[in-house]
Amino acid sequence: MKKSFLDYTLKIRLPLTLFVAVLSFLITFYVSRPERDGIGYAPEQPIHYSHKLHAGEMKIDCQYCHTGVTKGRHALVPSANICMNCHTVAKNKQPEIIKLTKYYNEKTTIPWKRIHKVPEYAYFNHSVHVNTGIQCETCHGNIADMEVVNQMRGWTMTACLDCHRNPEQQLPYLEKVNNGPTNCAACHR
Numbered sequence: 001m002k003k004s005f006l007d008y009t010l011k012i013r014l015p016l017t018l019f020v021a022v023l024s025f026l027i028t029f030y031v032s033r034p035e036r037d038g039i040g041y042a043p044e045q046p047i048h049y050s051h052k053l054h055a056g057e058m059k060i061d062c063q064y065c066h067t068g069v070t071k072g073r074h075a076l077v078p079s080a081n082i083c084m085n086c087h088t089v090a091k092n093k094q095p096e097i098i099k100l101t102k103y104y105n106e107k108t109t110i111p112w113k114r115i116h117k118v119p120e121y122a123y124f125n126h127s128v129h130v131n132t133g134i135q136c137e138t139c140h141g142n143i144a145d146m147e148v149v150n151q152m153r154g155w156t157m158t159a160c161l162d163c164h165r166n167p168e169q170q171l172p173y174l175e176k177v178n179n180g181p182t183n184c185a186a187c188h189r
């Protein structure tokens with residue numbers, strides 16, 4: 001009785017437990033990969049909004065919609081009323097604009113999926129970087145040419161520090177630029 005129980009444990013239970021453990025690790029590893037390294041992450045959005053059309057062809061300024069970039073930590077994603085400045089009239093019979101109008105009328109925030117993200121324990125502030133003269137493209141790639149926003153670079157600690165130690169290399173277009181901080185407390189406060 002005791003022996004057959006041990007047999008069962010060794011031959012069936014243990015391999016099965018290991019198999020499930022390894023499988024769930026692998027699944028978690030691959031499924032969460034985009035959020036961890038981020039490069040190439042381009043989730044489908046609730047409305048097919050195109051930067052290529054609005055920021056590229058129509059040349060709407062980034063700050064018309066991302067109003068926080070010179071003022072604070074977050075660039076901010078615009079609420080539906082900014083879109084409705086134009087779309088109460090523009091293309092208002094199109095299905096995507098009908099969807100947009102519905103969010104607006106029901107006063108619900110559009111559930112845009114977040115793409116670029118540093119973890120909670122790290123501190124990043126747009127205004128400091130943008131007011132220094134660093135262009136959006138240096139960190140986000142050529143958004144004005146993207147139909148769907150796609151993350152161009154990863155935000156590991158090394159990625160931040162590479163520029164902080166050697167800003168001239170990534171910012172050849174600036175005449176003068178200070179080094180960014182490399183002390184831990186600057187980014188982990």
Ligand code: HEC
Nearest residue numbers: 054055060061062065112113114115116136140143144149
């Ligand atoms: C008409 C409004 C509008 C304009 C103009 C605009 N954006 Fe956006 N932007 C959005 C909206 C809405 C989203 C969220 C949906 C998406 O990701 O496409 C967004 C998302 C983004 C994101 C990704 C946010 C995240 O979740 O990480 C970046 C980066 C960005 N915009 C940069 C830019 C840059 C750079 C410009 C100028 C070249 C620009 N945007 C112009 C409306 C705008």
Ligand code: HEC
Nearest residue numbers: 047048049060078082083085086087090091094096097100
């Ligand atoms: C400054 C005016 C303006 C703003 C602000 C604006 N749009 Fe547009 N948008 C337009 C115009 C004009 C078109 C049509 C362009 C064309 O087809 O030539 C358009 C086209 C679109 C389309 C494609 C519609 C279709 O199916 O043909 C979508 C979707 C869209 N906009 C969503 C948005 C969203 C979401 C926002 C806010 C984040 C926004 N727009 C902000 C002017 C604007």
Ligand code: HEC
Nearest residue numbers: 062066069074075076116117118124129134135136139155
């Ligand atoms: C020095 C690099 C850098 C520059 C320059 C930069 N960004 Fe970002 N951006 C980031 C990082 C890093 C994040 C993730 C921030 C976080 O998680 O708090 C981000 C996030 C965003 C987001 C997501 C929402 C938010 O508010 O955090 C938007 C939208 C955005 N950036 C737009 C812009 C625009 C528009 C510009 C130019 C005016 C710009 N960024 C310039 C690095 C940069």
Ligand code: HEC
Nearest residue numbers: 123124125128132155160163167170178179180181186187
């Ligand atoms: C392309 C270059 C570049 C990248 C990428 C970059 N930085 Fe910076 N950062 C700078 C420069 C330049 C300064 C110094 C500005 C000054 O003092 O004139 C700075 C300053 C700072 C400061 C000090 C100002 C403040 O907000 O308190 C912090 C914190 C910071 N960066 C965090 C980050 C983090 C976190 C990342 C990565 C997610 C990052 N930076 C990525 C160039 C960069």
Ligand code: HEC
Nearest residue numbers: 118119122155156157160161164181182183184186187188
């Ligand atoms: C320029 C900003 C910046 C500075 C300076 C900085 N860090 Fe970080 N650190 C980050 C960011 C951003 C992350 C998140 C990285 C990620 O998601 O991969 C991070 C992540 C970490 C982590 C988590 C593990 C990892 O590597 O992802 C530890 C631990 C850490 N930092 C310790 C430190 C220590 C110790 C110092 C001082 C020697 C320091 N950091 C200085 C931006 C910074």
